[in-house]
Amino acid sequence: MWGIALQRHSEVALARQLYQILREKMTDGQLRPGEALPSTRELAKQLALSRNTICEAYEMLAAEGYIISSQGAKTRVADGLQLEKAAPAFTENTPPAAPAIAADFQTGRPDIRQFPRHLWLQLLRKATNELSPQLWGYSGPAGLPVLRREISAWLYRSRGLAAEPQDIFITAGATQGLKLLAGEGQAMILEDPCHSGLRQVLQNRGISIYPVPVDRQGLQTGNLNRNGACAVYVTPSHQFPLGGILPASRRAELVRYARENGLYLLEDDYDSEFRYAGPPVAPLYSLDPQQVIYIGTFSKILFPALRIGYVILPRRLQARWRHLRTYADVQNPPFAQAALAEFLQNRKLDRHIQNMRRLYGHRRHILLQTLTAMFGPGWSAWGDTAGLHLAVEFPGMRFDDMFVRHCQSKGLRLATVETHCLRKGEHRDKLLLGYGHLEPAEIKQGLALLRTAFPA
Template identity: 35%
Template sequence: MYGIYIDRNSSLPVTRQLCHQLRERIESGQLAAGTRLLPTRVMAKEWGIARNVVIEVYEQLTAEGYLDCRVGSGTYVAGGIMPNAAARVHQVPAKMEPAITSPASPDRTIIDFATGIPDLARFPGKSWAKYLKEAAGSSPHDYNYGDVKGSPSLRLALRDYLFRSKGISCSADQLFIVSGASEGFLLLAKALSAQFNSIYIEDPTIDITRDIFRMMNYSLVPVQVDSNGMQVDAIRTFLPGHLLLLTPSHQFPSGSLMPIQRRHQAIRMVEEADAYVIEDDYDSEFRLKGIPVPPLQTLSPSRVIYVGTFSKTLSPSLRIGFLIVPPSLIDTITMTKDRLNLHTPAVIQKALAAFIQDGQLERHIHTVKKVYKKRRNLLTERLAQIFGDRISITGDEAGMHLQVLFHHERHIELPWNDTSAFGFRVERSDDYRIADRNPEGGIVLGYDNLTSEQITKGVCRIHRFVSTFDDSM
């Protein structure tokens, strides 16, 4: 089968023999990209071996990027495997082979490791269209502005969903529907500006929130991030007129998780200062190791303002986000939202309410979470195979991105913003810094909207890029 044979007299285990020969067939082009391999039961019968051995071979080659296992469809030969590149991937990190000097690959398509984008191909379009059609034809009143706080049906559905999925206990009155998390931050910055004019903010952090508060004339007080999130103990005195902005469940770009000790410390600080924590919780649904971490909001509902969005769980184009505000701020936020005339389309809200009530959102998250975990595993394995101990990977336990830090000094200042000639794009960790410090040279890789084939190709292209500068130094 496929010109592969098992040498029963060889000292090599059967698994290694089959892996080696399948790699050779793929690298040589004898098994072309997209070829569907026979099912494991058939292969086991043809080769006269146990099925679990074939399963182990398929799983190993899938992890290496040679095969693409599609649930419910079968196992296929992955694309984008060039003979030289495949040989190097197979041999590193034992010893790095000479790099390909030509930056351009036969496939000129740019592989973009953009962050914050879910798998758009897996958006449940047919199901969503049904809910949208029902909402659109239900009542003429849904074409008016509606409640400025948001559709009552969506706020009720969201209240119940948040309790089931995150343990958040709040009233529908505390919930505000906004057109994406960005509008939520803008609303908060405006509504709280009479009482607050400065904000303690993670450094580095996502540029959107940083820029919103800066444009709203807040003074930014950057607080450095480590492997446990913001170093809150660096805030010696929590000054009056300051807010605190945290991303405790999956910090961007480091991916760090804030431990309970720091969470309690942050809560004590804002309580003593009569201030508030703004919790950005944009992708905590995708906890890929262990169980989801309870939001900061559950520790102090009276002091934490929670910001969530459906841009990551469903689609950015929906432009639906939400706030959970402490009871003491309900009137202030309502008045500001009304004065700014910030209404979210009522029909979309009604469709989303029914979508959540029927359990469609949770089913979708459950489905894509398994896909994202597979892609995360593939990305980390390929990075480890190629770069070995020359890199550290952080933030791969949750969310939709991970960070890669290069250890060698010559890699710290590579021109990561100019990689199109090598067929890929990444984001620099240092671009998200606020304070001017020595560069770390890390890159941020989003993977949820990339196929397994693109991930495999993309890592090879990153390797070629780094290797080219190794040769020139």
């Protein structure tokens, strides 16, 4: 009847299939408004189904208003159901398959092969089993108190940064923290160059951006001016992407500027744990906790999929933060938070950082050594001896999108500093080489491919 064909071996129940078929016939006009449907007994006989199956399909149609039925009357199709056929879904042309990547110098990637996954899974299981029943519900937008206490203790012993646990708020990574802090339609001052992904996050929120140039020592504070911005985004401990450390005089000038103009400094401390010529740099936050919002993340230290970061907020912003986080996504899942708290408490994080600092320091040395071997003296490194990437200047070269595509055709993935610039043209001779996730052999293979991409 009506061309109804049911798939009797499908995982979709027969009643659901019948409901979908009849609904489609009503919306495309095959079954017209007011048209009577067969009785459940009659349709069951025609389709060789149980009457219960037909009743279930009719009940679904009636619940959603597709049919009208009443005691002693025929079941009929409701009015106003017909729809025009939807336009075909837009499909993009499938791009040609990219060549296999033999060497990948992407930035910001830790070596997750070195992470103690077995230990982490043990802690995750233990923390989940011991988590109190109330924390399986809504635990609030601030984060687990135990994790906030452990982050406070870790920041103090690793950086000398004194922050009260109640001022620390857990985030789903540094990017979420920035999105919540940046009010829609406002203006912000950004370093130039600055991470292009972060810039896109701000622009997607309608933020106006005022770029301030960066040199080998970071943000050029002498170029700040009164432009109505609500905040300055800065990476003072290891400027991304050029790698400079903001000197004390510029830090003081930046704090004075923030005070005089009534704005906040958003300090993104994304990878200062990995410094290879001395301890981590003291945060800008320590100069003025009421004017600086400190943003930290565990993505570079542990593994990106963890999605746990934190912000240290001045007290006057905390109520607003709780409101925004509550109506964004409420909270991070408590299980990973509890496991991370124990990872911090038993100093496993401290030891992991020490191990990775040695490993990354060695890989950085291999990268510099191989650059010299393959390119001679015709290059220079920018920035402090820290982090998971290196900015490399090749005087006289001009790296653009065509060069990046040329490298990709050879199986080499990398980025230019120019990609992260708002004002183009000043850093065309610089490449970014991420090395933290690469074995020495992979570093050497990648630089060999880079050498072949250079003009003869």
